[in-house]
Amino acid sequence: MAELSSLLLFLASIVFYFPVSGLTTDGLALLALKAAVSADPSAALSAWSEFDATPCGWAGVACSRRGRVADIALPDCALNGYLPSELSLLSALRKLELPGNRFYGPIPAALGHLHALVELDLSNNNLSGSIPPQLGRLASLARLDLSSNRLAGHLPPAIAGLPHLSGVLNLSFNLLSGSIPQAFGGIQASVSLDLRQNNLSGEIPRMGSLMIQGPTAFAGNPGLCGFPLKNPCPAPKQSAKIPKPNPSLSLNTGGAPAPRGASRSERRGTTLGTVPILAGIVVVAILSIAFLQWHFCRRSAVADSKPTRKSGTIDDTCFDGSEERRRSGREAEVYAVVEEGFGLELEELLRASAYVVGKSRSGIVYKVVVERDGSTVAVRRLGVAEGTTGNEWRRRRRTFETEAAAIGRAKHPNVVRLLAYYYAPDERLLVYDYIPNGTLHDALHGNTGGPKNPMAPAALSWATRLAILRGTARGLAYLHEMSPRRHAHGGIASSKILLDDDHRPYISGYGVARLLAPKKQAAVGEAAQKADVYAFGLVVLEAVTGRTAGAEVEAWVRAAFLEERPLSEVVDPALLQEVDAKQEVMAVFHVALACTVRDPDLRPRIRAVAESLDRVSGESDSVSRPV
The missing domain is CATH 3.80.10.10 (Ribonuclease Inhibitor)
Structure with missing residues (x-):
């Protein structure tokens, strides 16, 4: 008031x-x-x-x-x-x-x-x-x-x-x-x-x-x-408590028993007075044994991790082929380089400036600028790993390493390269190439959060959209065929398609679902691959109609075709000026509708989808074809 x-x-x-x-x-x-x-x-x-x-x-x-x-x-x-x-x-x-x-x-x-x-x-x-x-x-x-x-x-x-x-x-x-x-x-x-x-x-x-x-x-x-800083909190100080002297305890240096005339309470006091001393001796002995055991184990681990390559190494880093590993005294901490020639050290990575560029249920993505040379990488943080003790923790670490190595084997011009990964009981990081021009979703609809994308939606011509769809289909086909386990992406969407300055598409997020849910073996098998085909069909409809992808868009497009509505009512208004592209637009619509049929068995394989898109204009684009 x-x-x-x-x-x-x-x-x-x-x-x-x-x-x-x-x-x-x-x-x-x-x-x-x-x-x-x-x-x-x-x-x-x-x-x-x-x-x-x-x-x-x-x-x-x-x-x-x-x-x-x-x-x-x-x-x-x-x-x-x-x-x-x-x-x-x-x-x-x-x-x-x-x-x-x-x-x-x-x-x-x-x-x-x-x-x-x-x-x-x-x-x-x-x-x-x-x-x-x-x-x-x-x-x-x-x-x-x-x-x-x-x-x-x-x-x-x-x-x-x-x-x-x-x-x-x-x-x-x-x-x-x-x-x-x-x-x-x-x-x-x-x-x-x-x-x-x-x-x-x-x-x-x-x-x-x-x-x-x-x-x-x-x-x-x-x-x-404390986490996420590399500055551990000091352990709480515990003041050593010295047992108070027991007046009823006889301190005869010869160890003579208490006088026969002593009362029962006096004899009990003698027994209780010796308990703290004996307990202290036992604790000291146990701690000494534990320290010696840790010391010899650590020496053994350091001996096992000596460099095997002739070029200079730093600290406890060792090299094995194209893979660089760094293990701390805790055995669990692993930093592995999976892309040969990538020379960023873990300490350098953790000291670099980081900026949030994306967040989702699978974690948070940072743009990291390296101080030494100004180079940029993208780091996906998956958060704290569960089960970080005993055999369960070791099993999770091995599973993470196996799946991360599988992600690192994906080498395709339309798939974001995994450069390195880091695993610790309280942290999981994936280091990728940084793709600078935002996502396909941002290019189609504008950026609704985070840093502004300089590329306006109108900048995407029909030729550019078609080139992006072709490159994405080729990258997805490669992922489906690269392993006999029949891997799938498991979450393909316009927000997972990154664009560089030349509008070349890069599929991101491959394998993350398996890292987050290894027991479920997510995104593996024919059913998962057919789900990828359906999701890609929605991306195609999004690129052609300009509407946010979803099942309602697919139903709306099917209804428009059944009712024989004019193409101008269905296609993105930004494309209406490109009269020469009408036949190509119709052909791409048919590809999208084939991908999104309800029965998964009737959906084409993604390789056939990629080939259909390549045939749309009679010639292949030069923007995203693998070289």
Whole structure:
């Protein structure tokens, strides 16, 4: 109530001071922001006038259809001042973007009243004080960026509970201290969390979405420890307790028995007094034996892992053909290079800068830039492996190595190359070539999350789409035929088809299903391959119609053909200008419908599908044919 009263008094003073002003409450709140700015070198607010009827025409201001202020965007204007509490009167505000200015002082707690706010970006300013827990009341907030300020204090658990947070939570480059609240484990996996360069300390909670974050999210906090950082937390100190001397215990150096006249309680005290001493001796003996056993086992493991190649090696790395392995003292940790000539060391990989480029149920994908030469790889993180003790753990490790090696044997111009893999009890990583131009899904529908894709949907001509479908079919046919086990992809979709700068398609995600569910032997056999054919048929329909793939699209296209609707009602409107491609479009429609018949036995093999697509225009494309 105190905040509301002060705001009402402010409005009354504004109205009294500007009796002829016809501005709405939104306009008066913006004038409070202008009044709080002491320096405006770029004259960004010079046109904000109390004599205007509406603020909707002011620079950096956008309004809704109802005339309410919806967006404030004043980036990099060098505005110097403080943030007034009157901004909380903008009840229809959806975006408040003030990055790259010189605002100082605290963040007003009253901003927690902006219940319609979706984006709040106050990065790169000089804001100080603590992060108001009232920001946790912003029920509509999807993106919060408070990076590069001077904010101090603890992380408020309330902001981790924002129900619609889905884009960015960036609190990096501040002075925040204390531990990471366990509530941060409840943040959605789709959120890009960044807590770099603060003074946070303690163990990173091993729970929820914090388990799938990369080390970059916590870098620059010397006091932090635990997974995913390579800074283990110190073991809790246990003070050695010395048994209190028992007054009834006789300390005769000759070991003489207690006097015959001693009472029963005295003799019992003698017996109990010797128990801690004997227990201490036994514990020391057991620990000594365990240490010696570990020491000799470790020496044996190191002797077995000496380099077998004449070229120089690093630490405990050994080479076996094209495969590089690194095993720690824990026997389980394995780093293997499966692509000959790939020279990135594990330590170098873990130190490199990582950026989230994709998330799914199978894990999280990072773009990793190597500091040494600026090269880029993609790293898929599968998360924590289960069953990490005893024989079960060893069996899982062997299964992972077998399946990863099978993925590494896939060598085709239209399949993403696996370069290396890493396995540990608490981590599983797959290292691939980085394909820079996004996915087919992004190219067809635009990127709905993550970094913007520079390729607009209209950039995909019919010739380009047909070339992408051909290359994908060839890559899928290769995967189906490369092993007598009749492997399948198990999840082919437009989001799993990556594109390079020349629009060459690369199938990603091959074999991941088997790594995640080895007991089920997912994506193996004729039934799984026919399921791949059906999924590829949906991708073809998606590329031709421009609609998001799904069973409803297949049913809609079949109904359109049965009703003999015009082709212009079915095909992607972006392709209607290419009149010469109509016959090819019809032929590709027929291929897609053959792939998506209900009876799996009636679906063609993917090799026949690839050959049918090659025959569509009478000549093969040069974009994606294997060389």
